[in-house]
Amino acid sequence: MYIICCLSLIGIIANGKMKKSKEAQIEQKVDSLLKLMTLEEKIGQMSQIRHFEEAADEHITSKFIGSVIHTQGPNPGKTALDWQKRFVELQKKALSTRLGIPLLFAVDAVHGQNTFEGATIFPHNIGLGATGNEKLVEEIAKITAIESQATGFNWVFSPCIAIPFNEKWGRVYEAFSESTELTEKLTKAAVKGLQGNLADATTVMATAKHFIGDGATDFGVEGGETSLSSVEIKERLLAPYKVAVKENVGAVMASFNTISGISMHAHKALITDTLKVGMNFDGIVVSDWKAYSRFGENDIVNAGIDVIMAVDGDLELFQNGLKEGVKNNSVSMFRIDDAVRRILRQKFKLGLFENPFPDTTLVAKIGSKEHRKVAKQAVRESLVLLKNKNAILPLSKETKKIVVVGEHANSSGLQSGGWTVNWQGTQKNYKGATTILNGIKKLAKGTVVYDKDATQNHFDADVAIIVVGENPYAEFFGDIGHESNTLQLTLTEAHQKYLKTYQEKGIKTIVVLVSGRPLVVTKQIQNSDAFIAAWLVGSEGKGVAEVLFGEYNFSGKLPHSWPKSVEDFKGKYGPNFWDDSIKPLYPIGYGLKY
Template sequence: MEERALKALLDSLTWEEKVGQLVQLSGDFFHADQLAVGPQKKLGIDQAIVDQVGSVLNVTGAEKTKEIQDRHMAKSRHKIPLLFMADIIYGYRTIFPIPLGLGATWNPKLIESAYQQTAEESKAAGAHVTFAPMVDLVRDARWGRTLESTGEDPVLNSAFAKAMVTGLQKDLLNGGGIASCVKHFAAYGAAEGGREYNTVDMSERRLRQDYLPAYKAAVDAGCQLVMTSFNTYDGMPVTGNKFLLEDILRNEWGFDGVIISDYAAIQELIAHGVAANDREAAKLAIEATTDIDMKTPCYAKELEPLIKAGEISEELVNQSVYRVLKLKNDLGLFEDPYRGASSEQEEKVFLTAEKRSLAKKVSAESVVLLQNKNNVLPLTPNKEKVLLVGPYGDNQELIGLWAVHGQREDVVTIKKGFERYLDAEHLLYTQGCDMLEDYTFLGEFGATKDQIEQLGLNEAMKEKELDHALSLAKQADTIVFALGEHTMQSGEAGSRTDITLPKIQQDFLEKLVALNKKTVLLVISGRPLVLTKEVEQVDAIIQAWFPGTEGGNALADIIFGQTNPSGRLSMSFPYSVGQLPLYYSEFKTGRPLTSSTHKGRFVSKYLDSPNEPLFSFGYGLSYSKVDYSELRLSHEQMEETLDISVMIENSSDRSTLETVQLYVQDVTGSVVRPVKELKDFQKVVLAAGEKRKVEFQLNRNDLKFYTKEMKFSEEAGTFIVFVGPNVKETQTAEFELV
């Protein structure tokens, strides 16, 4: 439809029809039996509003979406199609690792391919919009939604934000891909105490310097929608925050797409205490240019009365409606309201061999080898007896909480992966211990008391499993523990103050390591865990995240040496939960631990813990040894650009993927600057014995920050360059910016 025709359509709508376009309801309002009485009564809206609604939440499946679309179009006076929006975060049917694992790949091009494949599956299933990527920067592992973030660094997160949006929206305006809704704008990952839905309070400088860049990268990549976050910023909840939504997102960045609230966030302006009722909440949100009200009656019941009372302008609402209609038009829904969705296409594109192969590759690159004492890994197939134990050993719950449309029966377990390398004589297996000692917390997620009682092992079974595991462990040469968090312990509303392994698993591990066998710990989790005790107990540690559909195969390939691990942490692992929030790019302090003129206790440190993380940002081992040398700068003074090179040499007999990382420190600024900041990185294939020069180029823009006057600019002075395999082990050099 041409722009002129689209505007004519807008002009022809009644206010009720216009407001309907700005309301999103969930699938339970659209059952085939017509009146979905329960949900309507609960929300306090009538069928007339339902018939005008512009978008549907979390309904997918080609036949289901087509059926709902047909019924809706039959009622629509102007034949305006519905938008189907869904949570498709890291895969539709083919599930990739959780985004924190994707961040550990340090490979945005690979992740772009993964999201392109996700879009193909999602489009076939009738989805038009995905609420992804989540690009919130996170520095507090207590927060459950750490699972959905790519990490703690703005440069790395920005690279992934761009890659994910580009992959999802590949060829979007020509019928390909699906629309990307970036979330959660803004600074949701900085919730105080790591507690879900909590307050965010930070300076504008920190907001702009660290938290906004990834959203900006997504907007620059062309994302079609932005979702507001639940949190406050500077005392105002984001859904009604004109500074963030209108001043920055729309006016500074030029975003003219659709802004949608998160679930019920407009009505929650009342609970925040900035609105007295639905009417005031609707007014705040629409004036902040929030276009779509997800799952509340505020817009449905209050926008038209606000217009008629002259409390908001007609033009303000018309702009929002036009943005929604334009999105539908850009997606071609007026010509094809199904957008090519079909059960035949689902059959064709779901879980293909190509997608499984890509999922395995992504999973393998996400895995981080944290420890490998005495080169215990890799294991040689069928050379010794291997005992696989732990609640994740033969468990298909490897896709994590937010793989909403994934199916557990598609998942390759770790045991299945091991069976590709070990025959029955060399592979021993038992569960060994329960996942948790107490499952009652699952009642908060809807589990009944009877269901909870059936989840765990009873006391007799626990004792039997432990005895069996000890018996098998005595026969084994190497014990591989598959341990970790329960799926429901991370993800949204999964905030925790204790982020160690569950106690029942810790006790089990302790009993078996006492046998003095070679030991490997596989950690399945949605966040960095505190592994301080386990580092001392076991020989090798592999951080596997929730590795996805092909997780078992990817892990087996690494453990048995088919694949050389290459993952690098995109988020620091704390030594103690008391260090949180924790991140490498901390500000300089007047009394630094290592270089202060003050002595003893009167420096910035803990009395009972190191300052440093257990495992640093950028850290990860491989089965190869890569040496760094000959860091060179093209000039001692930088005017516009500076070329930087370093030699890396693989001194092993195994090829590897090496992630070369470039950091910079601004020695003196008009405001305090971080001790280090990531500026660039390269993932390099290095053959056995190969020596190679890796080259970077810095420009003035890379050195800009928000100055004392809140101007985004660079300042002349001394800079230190750090290049290495992680943030701690680096070569250094200096230059002057003139």
């Protein structure tokens, strides 16, 4: 026994030395490469452009670009192999430069590789928060990494680990929960799943976002002021970032909001002093969209931003502006070298200098049965049963006639929310997905009819499954009260009418709410026989039907307190929603079973 213990201890020490040795080797390589670089090459590494921008190919070689992003706009090609081919072309251009430093390729893969039609689309993070299942979240992250690599990406801008304070915020669904503790648990799982063994061809660099306070702005305004105290920020918002850093997350993205009137992109005390020094974060701090021109130009570099999204005309402004800043001593070479060292460090960790190209064999895994099986499990576990009067659920598969009502029942786009195929989502069906209606029809043995807008008068039905909710949105377009939309905290009049049409005829109604946040539906819950919070389910709508018909029990728990009244949002309790004076309709953690 003594010999075994000694051997085990020797093994642990040896592994520790090997890890330190590998890290030391990377640092030595970074230092050696950094010494060879000109100022222009260093600034190039800090520059991030889109692959479809005019002169993108030429800029990679002439301006020494360090990373490329795919955003809303022309796709790299029709097939996954086409996407890979495009990125290989760009990578070869980077490798042809004097020092041959490979590119990072980044994408907002926030619930699967959601920019590629045909990929597996998982429930958004709010739904994963409802599962509370860290093993499942880790598995989902692994699959997201595989399908991202299969389309040519080695860097993903996820997970979002914000703590939402107000349902009016348009990104509530991107975050796991209003609970700091639950967010910590799922943050660790997500980062671990995405990054794995970072040099492996099936893993990617993760990005914890958005640092910090994006979900806690006054009245839920995207990019607004976060007026929380420093103690509240430390206790409620910083904790998940500490977990991410401990899990060696490769990148952190800065947020649009302000704190004490200072843009987070220019907030040196939080970015450099708190994140980089205080938490010992050695990865990349990446800006959000067009941050250089929006938030103070060289001020954001001095604050600690390492990679700048130099898009929509910002590239020349950034590169020339930063070069001038070095010349006039307003930006130090130490700051430039720190940024480039972080970028090179992650490129070495990813193994890009040895294996700069994506693996073509991974293409076959995109949207595979195995991946969709995990996504369907996530749907089942994310559903939260709020009401089940007289045990109407589970439904019998032998039910003679079921009427399914609402456009959300028959659209994979509507059931998936924003960041699905397009930045703002889609209202159409997309490749490879199954709708909630598909699932119901497949499992039911009786008659199933579809009444899109509650005008077909199927009042002889034994039960009505009414699927209602929000239309897709992303970022500030999803803020309730934003001038660009008509979103509201309640169901639309049309959707309320769907329910009333069948309820007033005495038909038993099961309501499935598809939304990116809790909505005020107190009256609708009271008048329904069963009510389910389904969140944004992604591509596997059949998972909803499997639970409705009792193949699986409900297990989801509310990741947010559920509001009871629109009046509670009027601001009389301060700029943020939840405090001790507000009693929710359902508390966080609520959820029934059969």
